[in-house]
Amino acid sequence: MIKNNSLDALRIGIDLGGTKIEGIVLRGEAEVVQRLRIATPAMQYQATIAAVAGLVRDLEQAAGKSGLPVGIGHPGAISPASGRIKNANSTCLNDQPLRQDLEHALGRTVRMANDADCLALSEAFDGAAAGARSAFAVILGTGVGGGLVVQGGLLAGPNAIAGEWGHNPLPWPRPEWGESPGPLCWHGLHGCIETWLSGPGLAADHARTTGEKLSAETIVSRAESGETQAAATLARYEDRLARALAHVINLVDPEVIVLGGGVSRVQRLYRQVPALWAPWVFSDRVATILRPALHGDSSGVLGAARLPPVTPPKPP
Numbered sequence: 550m551i552k553n554n555s556l557d558a559l560r561i562g563i564d565l566g567g568t569k570i571e572g573i574v575l576r577g578e579a580e581v582v583q584r585l586r587i588a589t590p591a592m593q594y595q596a597t598i599a600a601v602a603g604l605v606r607d608l609e610q611a612a613g614k615s616g617l618p619v620g621i622g623h624p625g626a627i628s629p630a631s632g633r634i635k636n637a638n639s640t641c642l643n644d645q646p647l648r649q650d651l652e653h654a655l656g657r658t659v660r661m662a663n664d665a666d667c668l669a670l671s672e673a674f675d676g677a678a679a680g681a682r683s684a685f686a687v688i689l690g691t692g693v694g695g696g697l698v699v700q701g702g703l704l705a706g707p708n709a710i711a712g713e714w715g716h717n718p719l720p721w722p723r724p725e726w727g728e729s730p731g732p733l734c735w736h737g738l739h740g741c742i743e744t745w746l747s748g749p750g751l752a753a754d755h756a757r758t759t760g761e762k763l764s765a766e767t768i769v770s771r772a773e774s775g776e777t778q779a780a781a782t783l784a785r786y787e788d789r790l791a792r793a794l795a796h797v798i799n800l801v802d803p804e805v806i807v808l809g810g811g812v813s814r815v816q817r818l819y820r821q822v823p824a825l826w827a828p829w830v831f832s833d834r835v836a837t838i839l840r841p842a843l844h845g846d847s848s849g850v851l852g853a854a855r856l857p858p859v860t861p862p863k864p865p
């Protein structure tokens with residue numbers, strides 16, 4: 550039998566998240582042959598570098614092969630101006646030379662992209678947006694991020710922020726819901742989408758309204774069992790998500806919007822939000838499809854493994 554090397558090729562994908570670091574070894578395009586998950590050292594930069602390096606070592610040991618290509622999905626973006634991380638909600642990464650430090654620790658060049666971009670890439674490849682000409686993928690998790698895929702490729706601009714929708718203001722604010730000016734975001738502006746639509750944002754809105762400090766997960770499960778105050782919090786969340794996504798539809802008009810991250814597991818979002826976004830979309834009808842990430846929590850790590858090799862930037 551003739552062996553096709555590209556089909557057998559092994560690659561490592563790492564999803565560096567705020568609470569966990571997940572790693573896989575991918576064989577060919579879609580076969581996950583190893584998977585490991587560890588907790589992210591809380592707000593400790595050097596320990597995070599060591600944890601990623603240790604995870605890569607463990608994955609290579611399990612796969613019986615070393616020196617594999619490594620793709621890493623991470624919060625925020627690498628500033629084209631400084632080479633350092635910017636915009637990460639895991640703020641211990643900000644202003645750090647993450648690529649340089651990881652390459653030093655791993656002894657090889659690494660492929661890196663924003664975590665929402667990895668989600669977008671994976672879901673457009675063989676997930677909820679497979680076959681779509683354009684897709685917007687969103688992470689609704691510890692933070693809120695977005696990525697745009699057009700014709701199967703990531704949209705990447707000169708500021709490395711394409712799809713970074715979480716730090717736009719929540720559109721069409723409702724003052725009666727305390728939305729103007731809205732909560733202070735970690736980088737100093739008020740009313741960012743992330744302060745409303747992240748898991749902690751959902752919990753904070755519930756606490757402000759009811760005085761009850763509950764996790765996003767508990768609020769959702771209470772809402773689903775009919776508890777009035779939790780149901781009202783989830784309804785406000787859906788209304789906000791509908792307005793925030795209508796803004797994206799008006800700008801990009803993607804065929805599919807894919808939701809990932811912890812809050813994306815709430816099944817009623819996929820019924821309620823498209824029923825709520827119509828008044829805000831500048832169109833007589835809205836054909837955009839809203840879907841959960843087909844690969845769920847694994848989408849980020851799959852997209853990271855499939856990141857293309859780094860090519861030197863061309864001057865404009």
Ligand SMILES: [Zn+2]
Nearest residue numbers: 716734735741
């Ligand atoms: Zn913000």
